[in-house]
Amino acid sequence: MENNTYDVVVIGAGNGGLVAALTLQKKGKKVLLLEKGRVPGGFASSFKRGRFEFDASLHELCEYGTIENKGEVYELLERLGITDKITMIPIQETFSVYTLDTHEEYTMPVGKKAFLAQMEKYVPNSTASMLRFFDLCEETKQALAYLNETKGHPDTKVLMEKFPNFMVVAPYSVQKVLEKIEMPSKAQEILTTYWSYLGSPAENLSFVHYASMIYSYITNAPVIPQHTSHEISLALSEEFTSLGGKLEYLSPVKEILVENETVCGVVIEDNRRFLTNHIIANISPHEVYTKLIAPEKVPDKAKKYLSSQALGARGLCVYLGLNKTMEELGLNHYSYFIYHTLNSNVEYKRMHSLYNGNLVATLQNNREGTSIMCLTSLLFNDAFDQVVTAENYYEIKEKIAENMVASFEQATNVNIHEAIEEIEVATPVTFARYSGHPDGVIYGYLASGYANLLPRVMNEPNEMYIKNLRFCGGFSSRLSGYSSAYLNGEQEALKTFGEMKNETI
């Protein structure tokens, strides 16, 4: 094989790309991983300001678990040989939610029994419907495992026989299912607190998607890496290169070469050309079909696919280095969800305006009597672009930060602004620059209607519009999130590997 020829080229060293590249390298393939930035991980990275190191994105990692009760992500990272190189800290709560307008406050524990008891305390007579909800979550989990096993080609008879309730709830939104099982409305509101993690409100969000995420958080505590998500990214990239994989930083792909509707190579910014029969893109289909492939080589079906996908949430983040510990500040939770009300459908609409006040805060102690806080808010339209100019950009960033800090203080009644030692603000411009994603979206495509988890996964086999061009990561069929991107990276690598085996027969 010539020097510039590879079995597979992976574009982007985000979570999905790193896992895809390492999976194929471990299978003995010659893999080239091309990354436009200078570090691995994409969003899964960190940065330093003064005596603080901030995680750029990760609040909580789900489906990891513990050595005694390994989740899917633990098992994956174990297969990839990196679990002894990373240290995970379990979070002992699911969430705390505070409301600005209705002045409510709820904190939910980890563990089914404890979660149930706490919900009953907040909402008397909620237990029966919560038990029904847990049963549906368990069946959903098993049905999804079966769908995975059968690689999107399930036997419908088996599905009907083994997972009858899953088949009934699968097409519906989380709101419809919770109403149907007669969960009291307050319990529904508390239970759907995590909606903003998936960037879609209860009336649009698929039950299957929401149930799989929250059930994993409740039954198997969420975790965070001791030394930020960069620790995982580094371990994956080092394992890849130590096995002989070629990882080139500062190498943005500017063109994907296509002949006879099949990929045949890539060209990077410095005009070097690499040949391959297989590409896995860890970037958005929007970027690939509108910028990287010559327009006449983009099939109509790919164009139609693009017009059927709406971009998901954009992010506004305020990273704070505080000169006091959590205890000194009087704050004792890891995550604080702050909304005006608990009605996700109303709050989703509110998040179409720039200074909406809704956010998720994560907080942990740091060295030398300090703590680190990250405030993240979502925006679902172009409200930011409508007001921002080159001249007022810094002023707007400051206003966003002031608004988010004030919102946290108002909800919790705790003064944090006097403890701020370092502050950094990230806007859609920041996220666009680092990730290269259209409009700086941070959650891939919007999970709604036919773009929800199940239809996307079921339709995935029909989404290869150019032969041997696959997508992994937050824009792919498993949708966004760390665990989805890691797991999907492996799936796409295994499918690619399977195709290569067929080619050599």
Ligand SMILES: Cc1cc2nc3c(=O)[nH]c(=O)nc-3n(C[C@H](O)[C@H](O)[C@H](O)COP(=O)(O)OP(=O)(O)OC[C@H]3O[C@@H](n4cnc5c(N)ncnc54)[C@H](O)[C@@H]3O)c2cc1C
């Ligand atoms: C503020 C914030 C908070 C979040 N919180 C959580 C959370 O708590 N839990 C959770 O599960 N998820 C969270 N997410 C979402 C999660 O970070 C993403 O879904 C996930 O990291 C996406 O991974 P990915 O594989 O799609 O890669 P990405 O991180 O999107 O990386 C793509 C990579 O491709 C590179 N690239 C782009 N264009 C090119 C090109 N032309 N050539 C070469 N390389 C290119 C980029 O530089 C980047 O490295 C959060 C995201 C943000 C921003």
